Amino acid sequence: MSQPLPAEIFKAYDIRGIVDKSLTADVVRRVGHALGTLALEQGQKAIAVGRDGRLSGPELSGALMDGICAAGCDAIDVGCVPTPVTYFAAYELGCNSCVSVTGSHNPPDYNGLKMVIGGTTLALDAIQDLKKRIEAGNLRHAKADQLGQRTSANVLDAYVDKIVGDVKLARPMKIVMDCGNGVAGAIAPALFKRLGCEIVPLYCEVDGNFPNHHPDPSKPENLADVVKALKETDAEIGIAFDGDGDRLGVVTKDGEIIYPDRQLMLFAADVLSRVPGGTIIYDVKCTRLLAPWIKQHGGIPLMWNTGHALVKAKLKETGAPLAGEMSGHTFFKERWYGFDDGLYTGARLLEILSRSADAGAPLKALPNSPSTPELNIKMAEGEPFALIDKLKAEGRFDGAEQIITIDGVRVEYKDGFGLARPSNTTPVVVLRFEADDAAALERIQAGFRAALRAVWPGIQLPF
Template identity: 45%
Template sequence: MSHSFDPTILREYDIRGIIGETLEADDARAIGRSFGSMLARAGGKTVAVAYDGRVSSPMLEHALVEGLTASGCDVVRIGMGPTPMLYYAEASAEQVDGGIQITGSHNPANYNGFKMVFQGRPFFGADIQDLGGVAAAGDWLDGSGAVTDKAIMGEYIDRLLTGLDGIDAGMLDGLRIGWDAGNGAAGPALEALVARLPGEHHLLFTEVDGHFPNHHPDPTVEANLADLKTLVAEKNLDFGVAFDGDGDRIGAIDGEGRVIWGDQLLMIYAEDLLGRLPSATIIADVKASLALFDHVTKHGGEPLMWKTGHSLIKSKMKETGSPLAGEMSGHVFFADTYYGFDDALYAGVRLMAASARLGKSVTQLRGEMPAMVNTPEMRFQVDEARKFAAIDEVKQRLSSSDGQVNDTDGVRVTTDDGWWLLRASNTQDVLVARAEGDSEAAVARLMAQIDEQLALSGLERGEQAGH
């Protein structure tokens, strides 16, 4: 017996496909058999499994568990919940060696997939390709593992609440916050959490619904924050927090309805953390604003620019001992008094904590940030075979230029009046461009530099591609 996956589903950071087209129960079973065999060979035995609120998730979970137990692994079924609750189960239980969350994250309702943890580290990149190889060769171990069910929501909520430790409740009681779960998997956990938080809380769309009837659960797209903005404005709340479909990415707005983007949230978290851990290394991805790196330096921290991708950032945190990292996409990782994985519920709690400790409202913190002019992330289709080559050509041409060139992930060029970025997506046949400057004119100049480099490689910023 062996199994071949549709090649499009074995991606850089996870496994993801379209139900009934590229992803079926047989794939889930083969993932279980392959992951289970790889874990057993590495000396592991027990896997925690959970799933999000998509219609297809229970079917995939059933098949995945079959595959894991057929490889001799024991399975702890956590049930439905946000991805960080599965990460928590894996990180906090000594007897658990791996974890798999079935989730389509922020993708359309007909998608689903798998996010994996292997002996405490993210399972991605070469690991996922190896899993495909194990399945194709049918190189599976045989066994019959046991299955147990474990309800961990209560202890997970207890753990989230420790994000407020050491803060006088009186500083938090006056907070009034709006929360939007977007009908994603974080809804029930959010309800349980806010019931125990100080302050006044107003909730939207906590009912789990895999069809996402109210808006798409991706808080990095401003249009998806419209309901939260209305709530915050109507109730005159201090700020609002939104989640993606599986609760590992946070979006936020201040009391005036201004979006607080991923790198801006990191500015707030960094300022709070550096007050307690001076000179700590704070990691952000190459798409983040220069304002963030400057802010970390100003508050006595060591900024480190790293590659985009939650698995890559988690790995870099372990390597450097960084207590805090984040991405533009809203993944925020706390490793100071937490586990170093991306948890949007915990990030929401830590936003309350930061505001209290810094003695400033979230609106004030947002208002104090420098007004930078930047473009959204522009994504455009480029042939898979061409995308990395084109970036290499740009690097080559710029190697003799006088601009500051950072090639950590693609090309980021810093000039006197701003910076621009061109990188190849690891998960799609697209190039990603972004620019930021101190004026509209500066951004126009920077975009012209991007277009010039693309033209020299026979490309242009054409049709915008989706995620």
């Protein structure tokens, strides 16, 4: 048995922790050793390694590659690139395995690992098994003359060429682009210029301190600069990327944020025009207007768990051409690889919008309902799951037409829905509400307030 690892870094969809506290170079090297062992057991010979723009990236990716090579597996350094480019490298280099060293949209002192071995994204039990493997010492130790080779490869040009070869804009466009000082800034401006866009750039310099705003486009306050730039320039649409480039935010000329579940409507109608009868997957946080829209456009709606790794697994299982999450992860299997890619999603968005003289019109025409953004109840570690278990067992929701429990508790009413689910990444309960009108929204929220307080007395609610 080897030294135990900090349990809190082994999350549901990735490994994530505070640099030099729970996530040290030694911990990452040990994880790399386990990943190299796992890859070799599955007949894989190499793992591509990319990193985002965080200050800790070079040290941690170096430690990861040392660990991979210690097992006798090769490590291919693809450099400082968006997470989707690391995923792309696994295909482009033919190695089928990759790790992105990224803290995604977390604060600057965080970092982590998103892992794909043999074409499968590691999640849930597979991540816990990795921890057990390391602590049990179940690792392959290569002899000195059989250590893995560490090489480097540049896949950025191939990635840009692939998108430019696939996506065609009907006309040139002028766009606001906010990279939030995340790693997307290293490539997105050049990519979108090649697609035929004139760019009003915001924070496209990669800076792991994130000096301007947090790189998380799911939060409205982080899109304020995009709204302002759209007002002050003649750009016709605004896009924003998260810290590692796998999620997209969208803002119309008049400053309306088009949330990802409505973006998914636009993409679904487009994809279903070429893949009639296709299944479209969406997570439990998405609008209830999605299912009828998908049916109306000849598709099969499928609600699924939140989490990029879980959605990817379902995409693979069903052969669906498209999936999306409320958080901004969109997965195109039609014409692309099925991984979440904010840059490619942005390109596909502009391809559709460029067909209209008014770029915002197709977005403004999408069905909409009064809804809340994601609301969070902050709790102690472990409490969110306990609360949701109690809510499933004891919660009373008068007037509910259906209660869906695939991921938390989603209560469907004739005129709206309410959702409470435990986050798999931070100790919070995530809430979301939507209804036909403000009165129905308030009624549904009141019902949830009563149910939550009944099962967890003294709970502090954000609504």
